[in-house]
Amino acid sequence: MPFTDFWMAMETWPLSMRIGESAWFPLLESLHVVGATFVVGSILMIDLRLLRLAGREHALSRMMRDVVPWTWGAFILAAVTGLGLFITRASAYVENRAFQIKVLLLLLAGVNMLLLHRVTLRERERLDSGESRSTAAQMAGACSLVVWIGVIVAGRWVGHLS
Amino acid sequence: MTDMLGALARSIAASPAHDGATYLLGNVPGLPPIVQSVHLLAVAALMGSIVLLDLKVLGLALPGQSLPDLTRRLIPWTWWALPALVLSGLPFVLARPHRYLANPVFGIKLALLVPALVLTFTMQRWLPREDSKHAALPWFAALSLVLWLGIVMAGRWIAYADYLFEGE
Numbered sequence: 128m129p130f131t132d133f134w135m136a137m138e139t140w141p142l143s144m145r146i147g148e149s150a151w152f153p154l155l156e157s158l159h160v161v162g163a164t165f166v167v168g169s170i171l172m173i174d175l176r177l178l179r180l181a182g183r184e185h186a187l188s189r190m191m192r193d194v195v196p197w198t199w200g201a202f203i204l205a206a207v208t209g210l211g212l213f214i215t216r217a218s219a220y221v222e223n224r225a226f227q228i229k230v231l232l233l234l235l236a237g238v239n240m241l242l243l244h245r246v247t248l249r250e251r252e253r254l255d256s257g258e259s260r261s262t263a264a265q266m267a268g269a270c271s272l273v274v275w276i277g278v279i280v281a282g283r284w285v286g287h288l289s
Numbered sequence: 290m291t292d293m294l295g296a297l298a299r300s301i302a303a304s305p306a307h308d309g310a311t312y313l314l315g316n317v318p319g320l321p322p323i324v325q326s327v328h329l330l331a332v333a334a335l336m337g338s339i340v341l342l343d344l345k346v347l348g349l350a351l352p353g354q355s356l357p358d359l360t361r362r363l364i365p366w367t368w369w370a371l372p373a374l375v376l377s378g379l380p381f382v383l384a385r386p387h388r389y390l391a392n393p394v395f396g397i398k399l400a401l402l403v404p405a406l407v408l409t410f411t412m413q414r415w416l417p418r419e420d421s422k423h424a425a426l427p428w429f430a431a432l433s434l435v436l437w438l439g440i441v442m443a444g445r446w447i448a449y450a451d452y453l454f455e456g457e
Contacts, residue, residue, distance in 0.1 A: 153449040157442035161336075164329060164441065168337025172363075189353045197341075197350055279333070280326040287322045 134218035147215035162205030177268025229281035301386035310383035328377040338366035346430035360416040398443035
């Protein structure tokens with residue numbers, strides 16, 4: 128694993144040791160769960176709308192404008208707390224297969240989000256009406272659902288692999 | 290109280306349900322993390338429903354949606370999430386009853402559930418009405434938010450409280 132020395136050094140930072148040896152770890156971990164589950168829960172509403180399975184009478188752009196800021200906030204909470212957890216055992220996490228998959232899925236989720244923004248901007252009126260289909264939007268919605276659920280499952284698996 | 294819980298744990302440990310749960314969790318590859326993931330996805334459903342609704346009532350989120358309409362669409366997710374949470378949690382309690390019943394954090398989690406469910410049920414009846422401008426609503430929503438988030442966080446802390454108690 129590249130940068131082994133760097134990951135191991137990270138674990139000896141005062142901050143890493145402070146978190147790892149105190150109640151900060153469980154606190155960060157529970158906030159991490161709150162953030163991550165909120166991201167998935169809020170995105171679910173958007174994804175179901177994209178797939179035209181729910182809320183078709185509501186304009187997609189309005190729904191996204193209302194929900195996405197909260198999703199972002201929850202994501203930032205999950206990311207910051209995740210970082211705090213990571214540094215305590217960085218070298219172990221980078222070697223953990225489930226963690227590697229989780230990071231990969233997070234990158235995919237990010238790419239999907241960018242694509243989604245482009246698609247919804249380009250096809251705004253069509254999507255808002257809920258009448259016509261957009262294959263791109265539906266695929267983005269389906270991918271989003273699968274990838275974010277994958278992040279949660281991979282995250283849970285991290286603790287089960289040593 | 291501790292005697293009652295101890296007796297309950299012992300009777301669960303002597304039951305066939307315990308044997309079944311222990312066998313399944315120990316022998317089906319990947320079952321524990323899979324069942325826990327179901328539990329987490331059900332938590333996500335709670336976040337996307339009752340938690341979002343509470344934020345809406347507090348005027349913090351979703352300004353563009355009407356409250357009665359949003360309630361009608363989201364609340365079913367809360368009620369479906371609850372049996373999923375019970376069913377995904379039960380195998381673990383059955384497999385290691387003493388670990389949970391002797392753990393005060395688990396007790397706190399369940400204790401918080403009672404007012405949370407009462408509040409959710411009450412809000413479900415009030416919110417779908419177009420004229421619901423009851424002065425208590427924002428207080429209910431704030432309390433509901435604190436309770437549900439507290440329950441989720443307590444759920445994660447169960448594992449850490451274990452280390453404070455010797456011998457199980």
